[in-house]
Amino acid sequence: MKLGVICDGISRDLSVALAVMDECELNFAELQFVGDKEVGDHSREEIASIKSMLDGHGKLVSCLSRHIFNGLTATNTPGDDLHTQHMDSLKRVIDMAKELKSPLVRIMTPKKEQILWGRNGAEQWNVAKGAWDATVALIAPAVDLARSENITLAVETGNGIMVNSNYTARRLIDELDAKSHLKVLWDPGNNCWCHELAYPDGYEIVQDGYIGHIHIKDLQVNTPHATLEIKPMGEGQLGDLFAPISNALKRDGYDGVISLESVYRPENGTFMDGFYECVEPFKSLFGNR
Numbered sequence: 001m002k003l004g005v006i007c008d009g010i011s012r013d014l015s016v017a018l019a020v021m022d023e024c025e026l027n028f029a030e031l032q033f034v035g036d037k038e039v040g041d042h043s044r045e046e047i048a049s050i051k052s053m054l055d056g057h058g059k060l061v062s063c064l065s066r067h068i069f070n071g072l073t074a075t076n077t078p079g080d081d082l083h084t085q086h087m088d089s090l091k092r093v094i095d096m097a098k099e100l101k102s103p104l105v106r107i108m109t110p111k112k113e114q115i116l117w118g119r120n121g122a123e124q125w126n127v128a129k130g131a132w133d134a135t136v137a138l139i140a141p142a143v144d145l146a147r148s149e150n151i152t153l154a155v156e157t158g159n160g161i162m163v164n165s166n167y168t169a170r171r172l173i174d175e176l177d178a179k180s181h182l183k184v185l186w187d188p189g190n191n192c193w194c195h196e197l198a199y200p201d202g203y204e205i206v207q208d209g210y211i212g213h214i215h216i217k218d219l220q221v222n223t224p225h226a227t228l229e230i231k232p233m234g235e236g237q238l239g240d241l242f243a244p245i246s247n248a249l250k251r252d253g254y255d256g257v258i259s260l261e262s263v264y265r266p267e268n269g270t271f272m273d274g275f276y277e278c279v280e281p282f283k284s285l286f287g288n289r
Contacts, residue, residue, distance in 0.1 A: 001250065001286050002257040004028025004062050006215070009262030010275055012036070014050060018057040024279050028062040028257045029054060030213075031100075039064045040093040047099050054100065062257035063154060063185070063213050064097050065106035066090075069138065070161060072110035074131040078141055090142055094149050104154045104213055106185055107142055109162040109172070110135055116162075135162045136175050139182075146181040154185035154212040159228075165196040166205040173210060183212025187261070188245070192221045192237060193228070199241045203248055211254060216242070216282060217261040230264045232274075233281035242285045249286075258286050 007017040007029050014034050021029065031039050034050055042050065054061065068090050076083050093105050113128035139155070146153045155163050155172060163169045169184040176182060184206050188198035196202045218236035220229045234242065249258075260282045264274035 001246070001288060002028055002062070002255070003260070003283060003287055004030055004257050005260045005262060005275075005279075006030045006032055006065065008033040009260070010272065014053055018053060018059060020275070021059060022057055024283070026260070026279075026283075027059060028259070029059045030063045030065055030257070030259045031061060031102075032065040038066055039096055040066045040089050042096065047096055051100055061097075061100045061102040062259060063104040063106055064093050064100070064102045065156075066093050068093070068105075068107045068142070069110060070108035070158075072138060074110060074113060074128065074134040076110065076134070076138060078137055083138060083141075087141060087145070090145065094145070094151055097151060098149075104152055104183070104185075105146075106154050106156055106213070107139070108156055108158055110138060112160050112162055112164060116168075132162070136172065139172065140176055143176050143178045143182050146178075152181055152183055152212060154183045156185040156215075157187050157191050159190050159193050164194045165191050166202040166210075167196065170205050170210055179210065183256075184210045185213045185215065186211050187215040187217075188238060188241070189215070189217045189219050189236075189261070192219065193223060195223070197241075198238060199244045199248065203245060207248070207252055211256060213256050214249075214258045215261040216258055216286065217263055218242075218278075230274075232264060232266075233278040233285070246286050 003026055005026050010017040010020050012033050069086050097105050113131040115126045116132045118127045155169055157169050163172055173179055173182050191202055218231045218233050218238050220231055220236045262275040264278055265271050266273055
């Protein structure tokens, strides 16, 4: 399996993150924030420096992960000022992806409306009418751009956004007829918030060529209490599901990257402490051991 990490989960100083990746034998770098800038905001000179550092450590880029379309709502429309700003950011990230030979560019989706479909009365009284169709319309120009630039986008299953499950991710891809240029960035931890069981339910929805990239972390959610706790690998509600997920990915020939999303911080510790606590279980679960 191809294992990597979201680098700024270790440090926004890429030289520090790459040195830790060397130490821990992780080969695939997912870039989100480098230095004080989000990907897509770096100058040509800064991109050249990033490339030099990556090459010097022999690391491949798995994904460039800017928060594109995050912050939009169902009231936005294609071509309005905010949508245009995000499309311009996407163009810059695609240019950076080509320089760094990243196979994927991450996108997000607009702010979540809770009930998107319904029947037996709910379609009249409870559904956020038009919210889903507005989302599809906002993402469609990004898919058109990906086709013209011959690059693949990965839509993340995120918290607080319209695509927050494998079901909604696949539905978006299918409605856009975009499976060749839009994949799922599956974050089973995020999907816990909407109570989509990662395995077998969530996996089976996207196992047929829909997954482009994976984020892994462990956690415990309490949706009624609006509370989220990050846990050490194996100690949260995904703990018993990681091995079945890993086995299924290997069985089905998944050839994308699995990134450790290092967001765990132990009590009275640091995020770096959390990374070191989680990285070996992550490698044991998802590597070729």
